[in-house]
Amino acid sequence: MQKFLKYIIPISIPLIVLLMPLSAFPFEGLTIVQQRVIAIFLLAALCWVFEPIPIYATSVVIIVLELLLVSNKGLYLFRLSEGQPHFGQLLSYNEIMATFASPIIMLFLGGFFLAMAATKYRLDVNLARVLLKPFGTDPKYVMLGLMLITGIFSMFMSNTATTAMMLSILTPVIAVFGPKDPGRIAFALCIPVAANIGGMGTPIGTPPNAIALKYLVGDNYISFGEWMAFGVPFVVVMMALAWMLINFLFSADQKKIELSIKGKFLKTPKAIMVYVTFALTIVLWLMGSSHGMNSYTVALIPVAIFSLTGIINKEDLKKISWDVLWLVSGGIALGLALDKTGLAKLVVHSIPFDAFSPYAVLFGAAFLCLVMANFMSHTATANLLMPIMAALGTSMASLAPLGGEITLILVVTFAASLGMSLPISTPPNALAHATGHVKSNQMAKVGVILGVVGVLLSFVLVWLLHAVGHVG
Structure with a gap:
């Protein structure tokens, strides 16, 4: 039945x-x-x-x-x-x-090429050896290390590119766990979660942040530093909650990871080409639009270089997901x-926001955005809701004690980035699901809890910072 x-x-x-x-x-x-x-x-x-x-x-x-x-x-x-x-x-x-052939697909393709080249020339193994060494052998602290590295990268570069890169580093780590060890789920899931959360730390971390800034002008203007004043603490708290939640739900059976990752960086011409291209791509992503290229354009550089030099051949292309x-x-x-x-x-205009209390409007708008962001692009969700939220915040005087328009916009912006319950919700989720270690229901369990808690936390944090005069 x-x-x-x-x-x-x-x-x-x-x-x-x-x-x-x-x-x-x-x-x-x-x-x-x-x-x-x-x-x-x-x-x-x-x-x-x-x-x-x-x-x-x-x-x-x-x-x-x-x-x-x-x-x-x-x-x-x-x-x-x-x-x-x-x-x-x-x-x-x-x-x-x-x-x-959307730009996000091209970004994925660039990430896949980087990951394949890194694996083929053992760059991922060597990066895992270097970056994870300070975090010891306890699985939960190794996972914390992966999450911190992912979160920091995601503040300044594409969440998708960060996830693709970190998942390539993750491969030798997951191989240490047994086939039925929940640690496999935990490690595969921690990367997209950290990437989604980390992107909220800076105005350039994720597109919804940039969209929100278009409506935070005049008296509501927020500088790069002011955004980080509440964005980074939010990321730190959410990262800690996510780490504890994943450890609680998918605690590893294996209590110690012996990361005997041996080897050294290869020095062949093609290997050096991979290292240089890998580093160049990351630097260009980190530099944002200061060089005139967006992350989608940059993503095609490794595709061209690796194809031209034969680093990625037609047999490798068959392995792309x-x-x-x-x-x-x-x-x-x-x-x-x-x-x-x-x-x-x-649908959005059919909801009579002005008939509710300011608290109901804040939470209703945030949770509506959270639900929409789980089923459609975070950027599209933010583009759709932000003009309505800006007009609503200006027209509702009852919102003023809670921070007014600025609180409404920021809480909704964070809600847009917290939609990560399904493989389709975000590109990082899709990449993690493609590893085969995470099922949809496992992803949903973590995503729903973090989404709801994150919305509530964002409201409290923004309101506190408004009360002490840091924003608004």
Whole structure:
């Protein structure tokens, strides 16, 4: 019966939604196109939860269904009512297809090339030997070391690139554990968690932070240093909580890790090319846009160099986790549909924020953002909610004692980055899931707890700093 429900629920509920009249939905002005997106969204969510098919296959289904049902080059049968008042706006087919070659996919590809080259020329093993040596042999402290290194890197460079790099270092560490040791789960999970949390420490750590800064102007202006004044303490506390939570849920059976990582840095011409390219890529990522390139452009530099020099050959290309790229593409396509059809905006505007107390508005907005960020791009979520939160913060005088607009924007910004309950929620999660050591339900258990606690903690921290005059 359970196996039957695993297949029937993800299919039946979206079909029911498609057949319902528009008047049955609680959203005023809902269009036929938006109704179809709701059905696709539910199908995706249920398939990712129940996993009747591989999660990468769900992502491919999302893209194909969007092309068939809500694109301007879909089946003619589904475009018969185009132009009618309640039909809505179709998406451009090339925008949907472009999700397969989104800049974030290129960033992934660059990360994969770095990881493959590092493994092939033992750079990952040697980095593990050097970086983890100060943290001793106790598994929980070795994991702490991995989390700290990941968190610091994520403050200044792409979370995805950091995760790809750290997971390559992680490979020899996980090999020490037995096949059924929970330590494998803990170590594979700690990297994306640390990357997601670390990105909140600086304005450039993650895109939602930069989006928030666009609305923190005038009296609400926050400098780079002021952001770090509350961002870094938040990261430190959340990192400590995450470390304790992962240790509690997935405590390693093995009480000591003998990291007898032997070897030395290779000195062949190709190995030196890998070291130089690896270092150059990281430096360029750390330098941000000061050189005129964004992280996506930088990510293609190792792809070109390693391909040109033969460091990565056609046999190596077969080892790339293409399923992960498809998984992320589906998430991007889902966010695109929610955004471009106006469905996400319609849902947000359907909630009467001004009818609630300021506390209800703060927590309601933050938790709404947290839920949305688990199913769509953090950047898209922040882009969608931030203008609404800025207007809401300005218009609600009752928010002033709690920090007003600045508190609302910052709490929602942090909530956007705390959406990390599913493999699709963030690229770091997808990369960790691709290792095969972490299951979706294990990721959800940690992600939900940290998300809820993080939202509450961000409110308390921002309010305290506002009270002592550090922000706002």
